[in-house]
Amino acid sequence: MKAAIATRGPTGLLIALTIAVLTAVGALAAPSAGAAPPRAATATSVSAIAEALRERPVYVDPAASALLSEGEAQALADKIEGADKPLFVVVLPADYPTENLFTELRTATGVTGLYAIRLGDRFDARADSSVLPRAAVGNLVGSVQGEDARTQLDDFTDRALANMGGGAPSGWDEGAGGGVSTTALITAGAVLVVGGAGVYTLSRRNRRRHDQEQREALERLRVVVDEDITAFGEELDRLDFHPAEAGADDAMRADYARALDAYEQAKTHMADAGRPEDVRAVTQALEDGRFSLAQLAARREGRPLPERRPPCFFDPRHGPSVADVTWTPPGGATREVPVCAADRARLADGQDPMVREVETAYGRRPYWDAGPAYGPWAGGYFGGGILPGLLMGTVLGSMMATPTYAADYGAGYGDFGGGYEGGDVSGADFDPGDFGGGDFGGGGDFGGGGGGDFGGGF
Structure with a gap:
């Protein structure tokens, strides 16, 4: 009779489901006679560590158990x-072999991710660049140096989780017994108790907010892109070229036709744009069109054809660049940037270049300090892998170097990321430069976050 009452109606069904989940959790949490321990007591080989990491995100070598207790390791893994x-x-003992440790561990594990190692009193980390850029890894490592093991690993974990991209490997969800993990069941039970409808509503609200932010970013960006399209159309109007004019040849007519096609393509791509990353096709078409006009001008004036160069860094509307010059932005690092003839002359005279500024919530700012939506806009103009160097140290460059940027605005703007997503099983298919090599001691495979093979050039 009690059982019938307990399961009657929605409330009773919820109680029954909750009891079932908690019972399953208890059964999985209780050690069974035939169950193997999560890791062998003497598993110190890289292969054994990798096998353990495929089942749980934290591994503590038995010889290093004084650095991090089992309870502390489990709490870290749960987080x-x-x-x-x-x-x-x-977590490994101080005398653990260190040569090529990160590279070999990444190869043996085969999973794209961020790898952190506490070795005695030393600590360092490496990551696939699609999960966390090298500079970010080095900064995170440097921020926790000198702390005791528990505090250091806890602080590093909190800061890394807030910055890195990707998802957990599926093996963590399977559990040691091949079933559903305890954490997953507890989470499922909590959802049942609290109510799945609330979670669903929150997810939809977050999605709507994200979509609204994307639409607003596109509308702000549309103003700038429309200015670019208009400026290029005015260049075509001022050209005063007629395909049938005296002296015009097939090469000139082809240049002119490509410029007209680029103008129409830019307008079409902008009309079809639904997200900020869609404008990359627009600015790429405009860049192609301006180069065609530069070729046409050279043919008409009897000059050598120009080499294909990126547009002027300060304002792509200035047209193709003519040289690379050294430039240092206020408070930033010195870098080589492509410039048009007019800006090259201004810089040579000690004057400021004519910088493209756009409207922001803080007034007019250079496009590289205006917001993340300008990444696709710049990516269409500056392709071929040159963009990271141009935007080094700028607000936009810092944003584009984060994994979350690619999720919101797309990737491919000059090797800011890409490849396998975090958590993917990529095996040995990864960039060895991300994981370094050599000695674990100081400046090699384990460089203390401030240098070494992995961190050189921060």
Whole structure:
């Protein structure tokens, strides 16, 4: 009779489901006679560590158990699994062999992610660049140096989870017994108790907010792109070229036709744009069109044809650049930037270049300090992998170097990221430069976050 009452109606059904989930959790949490421990007591080989990491994000070598207790390791693992991020934490004794440790561990694990190792009293980390850029890894490592093991790993984990991209490997959800993990069941039970409708509503609200932010970013960007299209149309109007004019040849007519086609393509791409990243096709078409006009001008004037160069960094509407010059932005790092003839002359005279400024919430700012939506806009103009160097140290460059940027605005703007997503099983298919090599001691494979093979050039 009690059972019938307990399961009657929606409330009773919820109670029954909750009891079932908690019972399953208890059964999985209780150790069974035939169950193997999560890792062998003497598993110190890289292969054994990698095998353990495929099942749980934290591995503590038995010889290093004094650095991090089992309870502390489990709490850290629960935090990482709860965040659904591909972060791997390893604690090893000080005398563990270190040559090529990160590279070999990444190869043996085969999972794209962020790998952190505490080795005695030393600490360092490496990551696939699609999960976390090198500079970010180095900064995170440097921010926790000198802390005791528990505090250091906890602080590093919190900061890394807030910055890295990707999702957790599927193996963590399977559990040691091949079933559903305890964490997943507890989460499912909590959802049942609280109510799945609330979670669904929150997810929809976040999605709507994200979509609204994207639409607003596109509308702000549309003003700038329309200015670019208009400026190019005015260049065509001023050209005063007629395909049938005296002296015109097939090469000139082809240049002119390509410029007209680029103008129409830019307008079409902008009309079809639904997200900020769609404007890359627009500015790429405009860049192609301006180069065609530069070729046409050279043919008409009897000059050598220009080489294909990126547009002027300060304002792509200035047209193709004529040279690379050294330039240092206020408070920034010195870099080589492509410039038009007019801006080259201004810089040579000690004057400021004519910088493209756009409207922001803080007034007019250079486009590289205006917001993340300008990444696709710049990417269409400055392709071929030159963009990271141009935007080094700028607000936009810093944004584009984060994994979350690619999720919101797309990737491919000059090797800011790409490849496998975090958590993907890529095996040995990864960039060895991301994981370094050599000695673990100081400046090699384990460089203390401030240099070494992985961190050189920060």
